[in-house]
Amino acid sequence: MKRDPVILIIVAMVVTAMLVFGYHMSRPNADPSGAGVGAMKGKPAPDFELKSLEGKTVRLSDYHGKAVLLNFWATYCGPCKVEMPWLVELQKQYGPDGLQIVGVAMDDASQDDIAKFAKDMGVNYPILVGKESVGDSYGGIQFLPATFYIGRDGKFIDRVFGLKGRGEIEDEVKRALSKN
Numbered sequence: 001m002k003r004d005p006v007i008l009i010i011v012a013m014v015v016t017a018m019l020v021f022g023y024h025m026s027r028p029n030a031d032p033s034g035a036g037v038g039a040m041k042g043k044p045a046p047d048f049e050l051k052s053l054e055g056k057t058v059r060l061s062d063y064h065g066k067a068v069l070l071n072f073w074a075t076y077c078g079p080c081k082v083e084m085p086w087l088v089e090l091q092k093q094y095g096p097d098g099l100q101i102v103g104v105a106m107d108d109a110s111q112d113d114i115a116k117f118a119k120d121m122g123v124n125y126p127i128l129v130g131k132e133s134v135g136d137s138y139g140g141i142q143f144l145p146a147t148f149y150i151g152r153d154g155k156f157i158d159r160v161f162g163l164k165g166r167g168e169i170e171d172e173v174k175r176a177l178s179k180n
Contacts, residue, residue, distance in 0.1 A: 040156045045070070045148065046137040050104065050128040053115045058102075058128055061154070066100040067176035068150040069169075072135060074107035075117045077144040079163035084121045086166040091125045094173055098152065101125040104134065106141060147172075151179025 045068075047061045060068065071087060073080035091101045105114045105127055118127045135141035138148060143161040149172045151157050157176050160168075 040139065040159060042155055044154050045150045045156055046134075048134045048137065050131065050134060053111060053118065053127050053129070058126060060102075060150075063100045063102070064154055065152055066098050067094075067152050067173065067179070068148075069099065069101045069173060069176065070104065070138075070148040070150060071101065072104045072106050072130065072138075072141050072144060072146040072148075074105060074144050075109045075114060076107055080145045081121070083145055083163055083169070084123065086169060088122050088124050089166075090170060090173055094177065097177055099173055099177060103127045104130040106130040106135060106144065149173070149176045151176050153179060155179070 045060060047059055049057055049059050052058050060070070069087070069090070071083075073084070087101050087103075091099065103118070103123065103125060107114075109117070111129060114127065114129070135146075138146075139159070145163065146159065146161050147164075147169070148159045149157040157179060158172055160172070
């Protein structure tokens with residue numbers, strides 16, 4: 001019996017979509033619809049404790065009084081590679097005004113590989129080694145990059161999944177800096 005290759009491809013795509021959807025739905029605290037974005041605004045960002053690439057323990061609360069751009073990324077993420085030079089520029093430009101960009105590596109690469117990647121990208125902000133539990137406390141990290149904008153008061157301003165333009169990121173940074 002001869003199989004139509006188009007039908008096999010369609011079946012494979014449907015099965016893949018079902019598996020991906022099922023995986024995301026089975027994750028605790030995951031919010032694949034993005035519906036929780038509005039519910040987070042104005043609420044305190046969850047504090048966390050993660051290790052930096054240098055082995056230092058870092059907490060979000062260490063940056064209280066600063067506007068924080070919290071960026072979840074991975075070494076394999078193409079859009080993350082596009083975004084990182086913009087974040088480097090924004091840290092240089094707005095750091096003196098109270099911005100602190102914090103990168104959270106969410107992949108299985110070794111700490112040495114993550115450090116080499118960050119160095120090659122010219123990263124000038126702290127890179128932390130992520131944990132799934134931290135991503136879950138932020139509503140689940142379904143897509144990378146995932147960026148959270150946190151005001152000087154420690155409260156959520158916005159979150160964005162995926163790559164946005166540099167101008168949009170800068171506008172959010174300015175909003176975060178203006179929130180006391």
